[in-house]
Amino acid sequence: MCSLWNVQQIAAAHKLLQDIFHGDTVQTQDNSSETVFEVQPQFMKLLKRSDITDERVDAIVNAANERLQHGGGVAAAIVRKGGRQIEDESRRIMSDRNRRSLDVGDAVHTSGGHLPCRFVIHTVGPVWKEREGKKCVSLLRRACIESLRLAAQLELCSIALPAISSGIFGMPKNICAQVMFDAVEEFSSSTEAEFSTLRDVRVVIIDDETISFFREEFVRRYTSQDTSSSPTNLTALGRPSGEKQESSPTSNSSVKYPSISSSERVANPSDGPPKESRVDNDNASSPNKEVGRT
Numbered sequence: 001m002c003s004l005w006n007v008q009q010i011a012a013a014h015k016l017l018q019d020i021f022h023g024d025t026v027q028t029q030d031n032s033s034e035t036v037f038e039v040q041p042q043f044m045k046l047l048k049r050s051d052i053t054d055e056r057v058d059a060i061v062n063a064a065n066e067r068l069q070h071g072g073g074v075a076a077a078i079v080r081k082g083g084r085q086i087e088d089e090s091r092r093i094m095s096d097r098n099r100r101s102l103d104v105g106d107a108v109h110t111s112g113g114h115l116p117c118r119f120v121i122h123t124v125g126p127v128w129k130e131r132e133g134k135k136c137v138s139l140l141r142r143a144c145i146e147s148l149r150l151a152a153q154l155e156l157c158s159i160a161l162p163a164i165s166s167g168i169f170g171m172p173k174n175i176c177a178q179v180m181f182d183a184v185e186e187f188s189s190s191t192e193a194e195f196s197t198l199r200d201v202r203v204v205i206i207d208d209e210t211i212s213f214f215r216e217e218f219v220r221r222y223t224s225q226d227t228s229s230s231p232t233n234l235t236a237l238g239r240p241s242g243e244k245q246e247s248s249p250t251s252n253s254s255v256k257y258p259s260i261s262s263s264e265r266v267a268n269p270s271d272g273p274p275k276e277s278r279v280d281n282d283n284a285s286s287p288n289k290e291v292g293r294t
Contacts, residue, residue, distance in 0.1 A: 082113030105142030125165035144183035152196035
């Protein structure tokens with residue numbers, strides 16, 4: 001059941017929506033900055049510059065490797081703050097699977113330990129290979145949607161995702177942003193989302209370089225023609241007040257990720273990735289190479 005939303009929080013969320021529709025930047029108490037867009041009635045999407053381990057949501061998503069060994073990157077930060085309970089539960093998950101590795105795009109959950117969230121959803125994203133760009137895009141989409149589906153099955157209200165596979169796993173950050181927002185839109189318009197309790201989906205990123213790509217994609221998609229005429233407001237979206245504006249790495253360019261056929265886009269994520277495409281994910285302790293089935 002949802003635990004973090006009450007009448008006051010819902011009212012505050014609607015105030016955030018009103019602010020952003022007027023082209024304003026929304027400042028939070030911890031001086032992070034949020035950009036909000038309502039995808040459909042009662043469904044809110046948010047881009048936030050912050051530490052995902054500090055998010056007060058029902059669940060945060062961990063970009064895990066397929067063996068749930070949380071040795072580096074976001075995974076290590078989550079375990080460091082969340083405590084050994086997360087590691088112990090991860091080991092139990094693998095034990096219950098007879099040590100069979102997760103597939104790329106799979107999502108499982110543990111408790112949040114000492115984190116402010118109730119759950120950690122662990123998903124396995126792809127290692128980027130340019131020659132297999134379409135496959136990587138499809139697998140990242142699956143990882144995002146499976147995470148959202150799991151949150152819905154757990155009857156959660158809010159979830160925060162990092163920029164999955166955009167770190168040491170090498171997916172270009174502009175492609176990652178496009179695919180992740182596509183996946184959130186796909187889920188939010190589904191019947192499953194309509195009948196779920198999930199209403200707050202946010203992408204939370206801490207580093208300047210990555211969030212600049214996500215901010216550009218977010219603004220391109222969700223800013224009306226009226227607000228786009230106000231460059232001061234647009235360039236401020238997602239930035240803490242007083243932060244100096246830097247040019248986006250993809251400024252004034254329209255980058256398209258590898259094209260996907262309509263059949264690939266609508267494929268059921270539960271069908272799983274192709275058998276030959278098992279790879280590790282964003283965990284510094286994992287070799288960045290394909291791993292065969294066990």
